[in-house]
Amino acid sequence: MRDAVARLYALIRLFAPAEASPFMSSETEVAIVGGGAAGIAAARRLTDAGVACLLIEARSRLGGRAYTVSHGGYGIDLGCGWLHSAGTNPFVAIAEAQGRTIDKSSPAWSRPALERNFPLVDQRLYQQAMAEYFERLSELATGKIDVLCSAAFEPGNRWNGLIGAVVSYISGGDPSQVSALDFENYGGTDINWRVAEGYGTLIAAHADGVDIALDTIVERIDHSGATLRIETNRGTIAAKHVIVTLPTDIIGARAELFFPLLPQKTEAAAGLPLGLADKLYLTLDNPEEFGRDTRVFGLTDSKDTASYTIRPQGRPQIEGYFGDGLADELERGGIHAFVDFAVGQLAGMLGNDFKKRVSLLDMHLWRADPFARGSYSFALPGKVNCRQALAAPIDGRLFFAGEACSKSDFSTAHGAYLTGLAAAEQILAARV
Ligand SMILES: Cc1cc2nc3c(=O)[nH]c(=O)nc-3n(C[C@H](O)[C@H](O)[C@H](O)COP(=O)(O)OP(=O)(O)OC[C@H]3O[C@@H](n4cnc5c(N)ncnc54)[C@H](O)[C@@H]3O)c2cc1C
Secondary structure, three states, X not given: OHHHHHHHHHHHHHHOOOOOOOOOOOEEEEEEEOOEHHHHHHHHHHHHOOOOEEEEOOOOOOEOOOOEEEXXXXXXXXXXXXXXXXXXXXXXXXXXXXXXXEEOOOOHHHOOEOOOOOOHHHHHHHHHHHHHHHHHHHHHHOOOOOOEHHHHOOOXXXXXXXXXXXXXXXXXXXXXXXXXXXXXXXXXXXXXXXEOOOHHHHHHHOOOOOOEEOXXXXXXXXXXXXXXXXXXXXXXXXXXXXXXXXOHHHHHHOHHHEEOOOHHHHHHHHOOOEEOEEEEEEEEOOHHHOOOXXXXXXXXXXXXXXXXXXXXXXXXXXXXXXXXHHHHHHHHHOHHHHHHHHHHHHHHHHOHHHHHHEEEEEEOOOXXXXXXXXOEEOOOOOOOOHHHXXXXXXXXXXXXXXXXHOOOOOOOHHHHHHHHHHHHHHHHHHHO
């Protein structure tokens, strides 16, 4: 695994932008590693408080796993799309301040699915089985020993496949890997909104006016001396404090990221692997046949199925959602493997002629992305405390943030934001 990651980094260096020039200024008070929701939250707070800080980002764009692309005037979220727990989500106020259009219509998953391959009577049975599964899961999570989410399946239940698929969409992991206690610790509410211009657009714009170094890959954080040295492909930045917001699969696989090593961080990150969720967007001709935000499962009796939203936000598109093992397998075949799979499932339900009405719009492969290595974190059984261990500061100089550091809002953009803000507050408190 380590060798593979080292090879990957060698490749990344090879393809790093040719114009990667040295820094104008190589000193700052706070170096923030990673320009996703967590890093942006920290940088915004520190900048507003008048603290010199530099947001260091490997990509040529900000946002990380928040990533909006534009097609036909629509902002399309290839990463996070839902303002989960919208009643308390801090990005709602930020969206309002930015003058964004918030879509408060209910998500496809809270509406009945298309009946074509899923009669209403079966949908009710499935909902009932799902509610009972979650009750058993809650019960198991109160036990002394942490167990797997798969322990809550009722042997032989006809809906286990579909429940497993939904657990993989939520956690990114297979129920046979995910800690029941961690799953239960998630504190989301049922209020979920979207932002028409894109969640990624909103998050990246929150960094307006912040000092940013794009195309800058952090290779090592040297904390051996009185001054921290952040070594990058564009030179070394000296700092008094650092906030590390890298995804767990990057921290966990690269012990040498820290010098001297910080085994407690490497181990904590390894206990919180990134699950996989991938979103495929197709265009849809003559969409009016379907109501907006219509949900369809490709299969209702298997875990290896995608879930589709036809006409998301009323747009002439289909959004396919692929979780865990299925997404991992399809990533090996590239984007066209997803298209073939999705078109096959949709045509199986809606007839062969449906194939002529859809074509690829866009997609991002999150596992193959060297700066993400997956979609969102889940805890392995017995590893729930790794979230706290990852978030704990070291020496009053090294701070940690990112979605995986949140005890109850992990796997979300607003959870990442709150951890970034908390790290910035810790630094501000230490300065007075
Ligand atoms: C398909 C998908 C759907 C999702 N759906 C939702 C949703 O609906 N709602 C929701 O709230 N959340 C959702 N999420 C999760 C959400 O996007 C993440 O939890 C959140 O964006 C993570 O933010 P972060 O700042 O912790 O990490 P990141 O966004 O990953 O930020 C880390 C940054 O570090 C950078 N980086 C990596 N390596 C280096 C390096 N060596 N040097 C410098 N920089 C580096 C990365 O490029 C990245 O920008 C989804 C994610 C995916 C992938």
